[in-house]
Amino acid sequence: MGFFDKLKKAFSFEPEKEENEAEKVADKAETETSDANAADSAEETSKSELVEKKAQQEPDQAGEETHETDGENDSEQSASKDVLEEKTEEERYDKGLAKSRKGFGAKINALLANFRHVDEDFFDDLEETLIEADVGYETAMNISDELRDEVKLRNAKKKSDVSDAIIERLVNLYEESGKGEDNALHFAKQGPTVFLFVGVNGVGKTTTIGKLAHRYKEEGKKVLLAAGDTFRAGAIEQLAEWGRRVGVDVVKKPEQSDPAAVVYDAVVKAKQENYDILLVDTAGRLQNKVNLMKELDKIKRVITREIPDAPHEVLLALDATTGQNALTQAKQFKEVTDVTGIVLTKLDGTARGGIVLAIRNELKLPVKLVGLGEQMDDLRDFDPQEFVIGLFKGLVAKDR
Numbered sequence: 001m002g003f004f005d006k007l008k009k010a011f012s013f014e015p016e017k018e019e020n021e022a023e024k025v026a027d028k029a030e031t032e033t034s035d036a037n038a039a040d041s042a043e044e045t046s047k048s049e050l051v052e053k054k055a056q057q058e059p060d061q062a063g064e065e066t067h068e069t070d071g072e073n074d075s076e077q078s079a080s081k082d083v084l085e086e087k088t089e090e091e092r093y094d095k096g097l098a099k100s101r102k103g104f105g106a107k108i109n110a111l112l113a114n115f116r117h118v119d120e121d122f123f124d125d126l127e128e129t130l131i132e133a134d135v136g137y138e139t140a141m142n143i144s145d146e147l148r149d150e151v152k153l154r155n156a157k158k159k160s161d162v163s164d165a166i167i168e169r170l171v172n173l174y175e176e177s178g179k180g181e182d183n184a185l186h187f188a189k190q191g192p193t194v195f196l197f198v199g200v201n202g203v204g205k206t207t208t209i210g211k212l213a214h215r216y217k218e219e220g221k222k223v224l225l226a227a228g229d230t231f232r233a234g235a236i237e238q239l240a241e242w243g244r245r246v247g248v249d250v251v252k253k254p255e256q257s258d259p260a261a262v263v264y265d266a267v268v269k270a271k272q273e274n275y276d277i278l279l280v281d282t283a284g285r286l287q288n289k290v291n292l293m294k295e296l297d298k299i300k301r302v303i304t305r306e307i308p309d310a311p312h313e314v315l316l317a318l319d320a321t322t323g324q325n326a327l328t329q330a331k332q333f334k335e336v337t338d339v340t341g342i343v344l345t346k347l348d349g350t351a352r353g354g355i356v357l358a359i360r361n362e363l364k365l366p367v368k369l370v371g372l373g374e375q376m377d378d379l380r381d382f383d384p385q386e387f388v389i390g391l392f393k394g395l396v397a398k399d400r
Contacts, residue, residue, distance in 0.1 A: 096372030097390035103351025136358025194310040199317035200284040204345035210242030211379040221276040226266035227252035293336040321350040341368035
């Protein structure tokens with residue numbers, strides 16, 4: 001079953017009831033988020049009451065009940081935990097993509113609000129709408145061209161039929177562009193794993209490093225940070241503060257120091273003191289691509305000389321709120337270094353989640369991490385299916 005079939009089966013609504021589509025899609029997204037928060041609160045209250053009730057039981061009775069039920073409930077508890085974790089991830093994407101879903105739905109519904117019949121003017125408006133939704137110029141043109149034939153083939157005349165055709169093509173394009181894509185982060189078979197982070201200033205690169213350090217520290221790994229952005233004022237102290245907050249070591253030198261020298265010290269320390277993970281911050285002065293390319297090349301040579309199979313990932317941090325500017329940055333960084341994956345930050349704070357479609361379709365770069373909120377654990381591994389459901393949920397007609 002493809003992404004669109006799963007989407008249509010799992011999340012749907014009756015299009016005839018959606019007269020004021022743009023407003024109702026927005027209301028639906030807000031209601032879903034509110035309901036999710038209310039459900040979380042109710043669940044926490046229920047858990048607290050249960051714990052308090054158990055605490056009031058007689059010790060021997062509690063012990064007897066535990067003894068009788070532990071063995072038979074182990075497998076059930078394990079299964080429940082798996083379901084809970086899966087649901088939690090779904091809720092994270094649902095909440096994190098609420099703004100994108102609302103904005104994307106509003107644009108599609110605004111297009112359909114003036115729908116009379118399918119003609120060239122309609123497809124011109126469709127191209128403009130998709131470009132405004134940040135799916136990319138090339139993607140918008142391709143979808144428009146393909147839908148000309150698809151709509152005729154389906155003999156689509158109703159708004160719901162045309163809307164379904166648009167969303168299905170977007171979802172299928174997204175699924176097709178991701179075939180064979182490697183969304184996983186890669187680690188060293190032995191010795192330290194090195195992740196090199198690149199990206200312009202202000203995209204959340206340092207924050208991403210801090211959150212990832214927290215994740216690996218919680219997993220019991222020994223983590224080291226390298227403050228390789230020695231030119232931006234405050235960058236070194238910002239990373240050092242993350243190190244203190246998370247409780248991991250940071251290798252740093254004074255401002256204006258040679259970034260490659262900082263990275264060399266960090267790699268040597270990681271090897272000698274048996275660190276599991278080394279996360280390297282770098283400068284992001286894209287306005288001078290020649291100097292940036294030389295700097296990144298030097299850093300990579302230093303790393304590879306000490307650890308031949310490193311860096312194991314070169315991760316480009318992009319700010320989702322910048323829309324098409326993020327796509328432009330991705331193209332430029334792809335020219336100056338061998339990017340292995342994308343970290344898409346601030347996805348929860350923007351209506352421009354469609355940029356993922358453009359990155360995958362036009363650049364063929366895998367998205368590996370996404371920022372779905374401001375909390376420490378809101379930096380998540382990218383899940384293509386959860387993303388599609390989170391972005392297009394509620395925009396397809398009921399499967400009937």
